[in-house]
Amino acid sequence: MAHVRKHSYPPRADGTIRSVWRASWTGPDGKRQSKVFARKREADAHLVEVSAGRIGGTSAMTVADLAAHHIRWFDSLVKSGKRAAVTRDGYQTILDRHVNADAAFARRKLSDLRAPDCQNFLDGLFERTGSSDLAGRARRCLVTWCRFGMRKGWLHTNPAQPCAVEREVSARDGSPSFLLPSHEQLKALIAAAGDGTEPIRDTAIVRLLMFGGLRISELLGLADDAVELRPSAATIRVRERLDRHYRTLDRPKSAKSRRDVPIGTAAALAVRSWRLARGPSRAFTHTNGSYQTHRVPGRLFPDPASGTGVWCYNDFINQCWIPLMRRAGLVEMLPDSKGKKRPVTAFSPHALRHVAVSLWLSQVPQPSAKKVQTMVGHASLQMTMDLYGHLWKDQGQDDAIAAASERLIG
Template structure:
């Protein structure tokens, strides 16, 4: 049963106050009340609340918590589950810089879909579209966590999306074959002995940077010509399990990579974790050193680089020479490996397995255009064969 009645009282300062009080019974049979300044607001609220009670999706304000509190519970759960340090840092940034300042004091029971759509629009105005999407996704995860704890009956954020046109979908940066050849040649001539095996593993095995940094020698099978992935190094250089269950995998290696690894193993300094690519201190190599020191030097030597631009002008070093920056990151070589496999007609499921993707959808979302191109190339080859086949048969008949 629900009712709305006017209520008057005397405030502590002696002034007379009045408001409209809603009395109702929640889904658990508990009597609840909520007060509004205007009758119209009370009537509007009770219409929605009555429907939510009937559907079992109503949460009284007294049993709910703020978005800021829910975010804290969500972050702490991630810490207990030992999520990667970089992931937790990103989540903390979403909450601290974007969610808490905008809506952190709002109780979950008071959040409506129109509110969330307004917050989404605010983030789209202030942030890049990808960042706005990630922040909105974090907010949905926060509410979902609170829902599982009984602080809110439904997740109204789940239905709010950041729409992206197909033309806005970014294409991955993939080095050309000529660039890859130049990089491998420069790496083989580098004074850094691990540069060549590192470049080969990055290009032909498609390992993540964290997997290269945490790769132990026991995972290299020289006789089978494979590399197995069963651990990785996080942002803080701590060795741990792969990113997901799909991260556990075995990838074939070409003879050139096997040969280079055999030579490097003889010169590789021992480390506590028996790493293939240890740091100078014989520990886990930092991502920055591997990417910006070793692979940057290789790319510049190979001519796969571009001048650094600062304030619209080429940056110069102390000798007034242009400062060059590498064209590709370690992750771009991962894309190169996928493109080479796809070009060789490796099936999508096998590409998914070798890349360590959690689902085939991730593989298609990232490399779908390459599979399309491979299919088109195959169709062209078949068409050419059909055109030449009659001529070949005539030639055979004459002989």
């Protein structure tokens, strides 16, 4: 908190009383600072300069400069393996496509940057794109950049922090935010997995996705020794994922994504059959997202072309998923923006992750929300409830509550 207060010193020998005005504020390092002035208006003016960031020698630095400095610093974290390259690319995209597109805001000096400037930029971005999600990401970038500037001493406040992005409020009617495939579609998919040129592999893939709830990045990044088979079941140890853009192995999406997922007998037998048909897995040399080259164990589903290495996302979709869905009768040819017909599947592989959760919650008794969060690897319980809260139903408990409330009146 910044403030100006009057301080009076003891009277001098001649009887005159000397008073000063002390301006106090909190610096970017969190320490209290102060300066004395003869007049109150001088102290007030100094606090205005401090809050605007003019104190500290950053009068020439712009918003674009601040973002570029942060991205260069973040890149060093990526190269050291501490942060993910995809996060750095997100910052760079916001800077290149949106901040620099607003030349006036990009050239705004940090010494003149105010919260209304940031808010006007976000409002303009929403008006141009119509995407509140994009505006929200831009706000998070601005907050992060300004916080970085405060740590460097280039800013004394975070002008982006008070800004807000209004999100569309929809009526809560209890409907899910996703559509589950029908049982007929799922049965057709399982049947189609056993009819292709790679029936053993495709069956293992479908069963791991449908009953293990894995993300596609986790499935394609799964090491062969990450599946621990037991006589009647198995456990999947999720410790890596495939970065779709860079085609590199990376850490899981979040700390909670590091988890052990149990799978049943049928899925375990499918994995065992695939291992026998595939043969021994082969370690390979891999350059990860930190630009470090090292030997890694073979993948459970390696690249079919070479029999080793990672199977990239686009190749998986074209070589496995679309042919699989076509055999199941779940592909429709629709024209794209250029009028050329392209195959569109009835649902994506990620839909099987939702299927897995719905199957877990179809059991009696239902697993707790915390257990489902752990198995699915969500970063927070709120995320799990937002997605799957509508699947928790206890009709018996609902009827008991209704009957008990009537008995209270008689």
